[in-house]
Amino acid sequence: MSEFSTAQVHAGEARDAAHGARVTPIYLTAGFEFDSFAQAEGRFGGGEAGYTYSRSGNPTTAALERRVAALEGGREAIAVGSGQAALTVALLGLVQAGDHILSAQNVYSGTRGLFENGLRRLGIQLEFVDDPADLAEWRRRIRPNTRVLFGESIANPGTDILDIAGVADVAHEHGIPFVVDNTLATPYLLRPGDFGADIVVHSASKYLGGHGSTLGGVVVDQGSYDWSTSPFAHLTGPDEWLEGASYVQVHGAAAYTAFSRSVVASLFGPVLSPMNAFLIQQGVETLSLRVQRQSDTALAVARWLETQPEITRVDYAGLESHPSHPLAQRYLPRGQGAVLGFRLAGGAAAAERFYDAVDLFSRMTHVGDVRSLILHPASTTHAHLPAEVREETGIGGGLLRLSIGLEDVDDLIADLARGIAAVVAADVTVPDVTVPDVTAPDVTVPDVTVPDAVGAGR
The missing domain is CATH 3.40.640.10 (Type I PLP-dependent aspartate aminotransferase-like (Major domain))
Structure with a gap:
C-alpha cells in the first residue's frame, strides 16, 4: 500500500x-x-x-x-x-x-x-x-x-x-x-x-x-x-x-x-x-487534504505579512528570505507546514494590540487545528524560559505565532489586517506607515493538487 x-x-x-x-x-x-x-x-x-x-x-x-x-x-x-x-x-x-x-x-x-x-x-x-x-x-x-x-x-x-x-x-x-x-x-x-x-x-x-x-x-x-x-x-x-x-x-x-x-x-x-x-x-484519514491546504494558505499569509512595514521579520521556511529555505526545498517540497511567526517593530506593546484586535484567529496555545490560532509565545508558552534563552531562540516581545487552519485565505488576511490597523492606530509601531485596508486583499491560494506517492520528493 x-x-x-x-x-x-x-x-x-x-x-x-x-x-x-x-x-x-x-x-x-x-x-x-x-x-x-x-x-x-x-x-x-x-x-x-x-x-x-x-x-x-x-x-x-x-x-x-x-x-x-x-x-x-x-x-x-x-x-x-x-x-x-x-x-x-x-x-x-x-x-x-x-x-x-x-x-x-x-x-x-x-x-x-x-x-x-x-x-x-x-x-x-x-x-x-x-x-x-x-x-x-x-x-x-x-x-x-x-x-x-x-x-x-x-x-x-x-x-x-x-x-x-x-x-x-x-x-x-x-x-x-x-x-x-x-x-x-x-x-x-x-x-x-x-x-x-x-x-x-x-x-x-x-x-x-x-x-x-x-x-x-x-x-x-x-x-x-x-x-x-x-x-x-x-x-x-x-x-x-x-x-x-x-x-x-x-x-x-x-x-x-x-x-x-x-x-x-x-x-x-x-x-x-x-x-x-x-x-x-x-x-x-484526511491528513493529506488538510495539511496541503493549510501549507498553501500559510505560504500566502506569510508572503502578505512580509509586505507589511509594521512587521520586521516573518519566520516561515517557505519564504525565500528565510535562512532555512534551501533545506525546506530539499526536505519539504510539498509544503513547509502551517505554523509561522512574525515580529512587530513595536515590540510587546504592538503584539498585545495586534493580538487583542483579531477576531477570526482563536487566541489559544495549540497548533494543527482546522481553526486558525494566534499566540504570543514570550508571555505564555515560553514565559518560564530565562531571558537569555528567549533571546537565543528568537522569542522576543514582538513575536506572534500563527497556526493556519482551513478558513479562506482572504478572510484570514483581512483579520490580520485588523491587527495591523490596531497597531498603527495605537502608534506603537514604526512611524509614517500606511494603515492597510481591512478588507481582504487580492490574495489567492492555488488549486491544491495532492500528490499520492508516499516517497515523493525523497
Whole structure:
C-alpha cells in the first residue's frame, strides 16, 4: 500500500469481523477476559498473542499504531496519552542516569522543560547545540556517554528546518540513534526515516488528530538502528523479566519497541484512551487534504505579512528570505507546514494590540487545528524560559505565532489586517506607515493538487 492517500485511510485498519463494522471499533474496556487459566498464563508470559489490560495494549490503539507506523515508513509504533508522553517514552527507552542527550537549541519550550526540569532530575545530562545547522558543532559536542541526538523537523515557533540527513550521519558515525519530532511536518510533508532518523515522535494532538479535540502521542521505531551492537545494556544484557535473556535475544529488531512498550509506557502508565485513539485515527484519514491546504494558505499569509512595514521579520521556511529555505526545498517540497511567526517593530506593546484586535484567529496555545490560532509565545508558552534563552531562540516581545487552519485565505488576511490597523492606530509601531485596508486583499491560494506517492520528493 504505497500511495499516501490510500494508506492514510486503510493502513492498519481493524475490522470487526463478528459484526461487520467497517470503521475500527472503539474497545472501551479496561481489561480483557480470558477463556482459560492457560490462556491468561500464556498472554502474560508472552507466549500467546492477545490483550491483557488496556494500559499495555488495546485493539483500537493498536490500529492507530499500525497506521502511523505505515505512514512514517516505520517498523512499529507505540501510541500514548500525549505528545509529551511520546517524547518521554521514546527517550526513557534509551537513556538512564549518567547518559547524555544532545539536542538542537531551537526545540519547543515544553520539550526543553522536559529536558531541563524532568530528565535532568533523573541524572540525565542535557546539552543544546547553539546552531543546529552547524554539523561540526554537533560533532564537537558529542561525548563518550552521549546516547541520543534530538531535533525537530520543523522547529516551533521559528520554523527552522533541521538538516535531518546531515545530523543522522553525525549520529551514525558515533553509533548513536537519532530521534526526530515530526509533529509540524507530519508524515505527509516529510518522513524523517527516509533521511536517516531512527525514531520519530509525534504529538498526535496536533495535525494527526487535526481538530483540537483530543490529546495523544506516537513513537515510531523506523527499524533502521541495530540494537544488537548498541551501547544500550538494558537491551543487550540479561533481564530478570526475560529469565536472563536480553531484549535483543528475545525480540530481535523489535527490542527497543518491546522494552519501551512493556517497561516504560506500561509501567509509567501514560495510557492513550481508546476513544482518543479512535478520534486521532479519524483525523489521520484526511491528513493529506488538510495539511496541503493549510501549507498553501500559510505560504500566502506569510508572503502578505512580509509586505507589511509594521512587521520586521516573518519566520516561515517557505519564504525565500528565510535562512532555512534551501533545506525546506530539499526536505519539504510539498509544503513547509502551517505554523509561522512574525515580529512587530513595536515590540510587546504592538503584539498585545495586534493580538487583542483579531477576531477570526482563536487566541489559544495549540497548533494543527482546522481553526486558525494566534499566540504570543514570550508571555505564555515560553514565559518560564530565562531571558537569555528567549533571546537565543528568537522569542522576543514582538513575536506572534500563527497556526493556519482551513478558513479562506482572504478572510484570514483581512483579520490580520485588523491587527495591523490596531497597531498603527495605537502608534506603537514604526512611524509614517500606511494603515492597510481591512478588507481582504487580492490574495489567492492555488488549486491544491495532492500528490499520492508516499516517497515523493525523497
